[in-house]
Amino acid sequence: MNGGQIGNVDLVKQLNSAAVYRLIDQQGPISRIQVADVSQLAPASVTKITRQLLERGLIKEVAQQASTGGRRAISLTTEVAPFHSVAIRLGRDYIQFSLFNLGGEELLSESQEFFYTTQDDLVDGLTAYLRQFIDSHQTIINQLIAIGIILPGLVNPENGVVEYMPNIKVDNLALADIIEHNFHVQCFVGNDVRGMALAEHYFGASQDCQDSILVSVHRGTGAGIIVNGQVFLGFNRNVGEIGHIQIDPLGEQCQCGNFGCLETVAANPAILDRIKKLIKQGYESSLSGKEGLTIQDVCEHANIGDELAKQSLIRVGNQLGKAIAITINLFNPQKIVIAGDITQCKDIVFPAIRRNVENQSLTTFHNNLPIVASEIDKKPTLGAFSMIKRAMLNGELLQKLLED
Numbered sequence: 550m551n552g553g554q555i556g557n558v559d560l561v562k563q564l565n566s567a568a569v570y571r572l573i574d575q576q577g578p579i580s581r582i583q584v585a586d587v588s589q590l591a592p593a594s595v596t597k598i599t600r601q602l603l604e605r606g607l608i609k610e611v612a613q614q615a616s617t618g619g620r621r622a623i624s625l626t627t628e629v630a631p632f633h634s635v636a637i638r639l640g641r642d643y644i645q646f647s648l649f650n651l652g653g654e655e656l657l658s659e660s661q662e663f664f665y666t667t668q669d670d671l672v673d674g675l676t677a678y679l680r681q682f683i684d685s686h687q688t689i690i691n692q693l694i695a696i697g698i699i700l701p702g703l704v705n706p707e708n709g710v711v712e713y714m715p716n717i718k719v720d721n722l723a724l725a726d727i728i729e730h731n732f733h734v735q736c737f738v739g740n741d742v743r744g745m746a747l748a749e750h751y752f753g754a755s756q757d758c759q760d761s762i763l764v765s766v767h768r769g770t771g772a773g774i775i776v777n778g779q780v781f782l783g784f785n786r787n788v789g790e791i792g793h794i795q796i797d798p799l800g801e802q803c804q805c806g807n808f809g810c811l812e813t814v815a816a817n818p819a820i821l822d823r824i825k826k827l828i829k830q831g832y833e834s835s836l837s838g839k840e841g842l843t844i845q846d847v848c849e850h851a852n853i854g855d856e857l858a859k860q861s862l863i864r865v866g867n868q869l870g871k872a873i874a875i876t877i878n879l880f881n882p883q884k885i886v887i888a889g890d891i892t893q894c895k896d897i898v899f900p901a902i903r904r905n906v907e908n909q910s911l912t913t914f915h916n917n918l919p920i921v922a923s924e925i926d927k928k929p930t931l932g933a934f935s936m937i938k939r940a941m942l943n944g945e946l947l948q949k950l951l952e953d
Contacts, residue, residue: 565590567944569598578611578624601951631691636933639700641716646682647930653752668719676731695946696728696736697933699744709738735946737936743780744932746773749886751935753924758883762876766889770812774880794872814868817844824861832857848893859897866898870905877910888923895922
């Protein structure tokens with residue numbers, strides 16, 4: 550019983566500190582009186598917490614001009630420059646590193662090819678590249694407070710264990726523990742699309758709403774669902790496998806073993822395969838004879854009127870719209886965000902998505918529902934940083950820094 554009470558005291562401390570820090574971060578410059586007012590915490594508690602945050606250098610005092618012409622009020626704002634974190638985007642054949650300050654500003658970024666076929670390859674390579682990245686930027690890095698990693702697959706974000714990856718066999722890989730053991734700094738690991746959805750909520754297109762769905766069309770098709778400002782996670786901490794909604798029972802076989810999944814139609818490799826097949830069959834297109842066809846080529850040619858490219862992307866929009874309609878009926882979001890190269894053709898793809906959404910979801914749910922392009926698609930590591938940001942705002946990382 551006693552242990553439980555001690556745990557509760559620590560949790561209350563963490564939650565109270567987080568509430569104060571969150572207000573200063575999101576509404577600063579803000580006075581201590583306003584913080585007490587909004588957070589409903591006792592002024593004495595606010596004073597104590599802000600003193601700790603000031604001593605740790607996480608917030609600073611700024612003088613605000615008093616509107617009454619009287620004495621200047623002292624307000625508080627967060628300090629972001631000295632606190633650095635490394636954000637990593639692990640792809641199927643590449644790895645990208647960025648250094649961020651606590652304000653979400655990317656200070657530098659590096660990317661390289663990274664091929665791995667086993668769990669050991671992955672861990673050894675990741676650790677070596679990370680060590681190299683940190684060592685070579687030692688002069689820039691001030692206080693390294695955390696490392697964030699996003700990757701394709703199923704991850705338990707609470708303990709940083711990777712349970713499944715689409716390209717290699719993993720056996721409950723405790724990636725966060727391994728990184729923490731090697732680098733002596735807290736590590737957060739999450740799914741790439743869920744991380745992107747969170748980044749979109751903190752820094753991108755869905756900053757203005759509490760409930761949104763991000764649908765990502767890259768090598769696979771996935772979704773990240775934000776409910777009440779939090780990433781929605783199910784029983785095994787993963788929700789949003791929209792790519793495995795069956796949209797055509799007689800369709801191609803998917804890598805998951807089923808037939809006709811959305812991913813067999815609305816993912817970059819599927820789009821390219823189908824276009825190559827149609828060109829081979831004799832369909833006319835300005836893309837025929839093009840070596841090393843890419844999704845960028847398809848978008849470019851669709852935008853200048855190539856009928857085959859255009860119709861292929863409308864088909865993708867139609868199928869995406871069907872799957873998105875299902876998620877709209879389930880979650881009633883305020884906004885749909887689409888990420889991926891196909892957004893270069895949003896005048897072609899988005900009307901097809903909307904048509905299907907309007908045909909297949911509840912009117913009250915899709916009326917005035919914005920469908921927009923991602924704003925952070927070109928910043929792949931921001932998803933990894935957003936998990937660090939979340940750990941500051943919910944107090945998990947914040948508490949660790951206050952105890953250091």
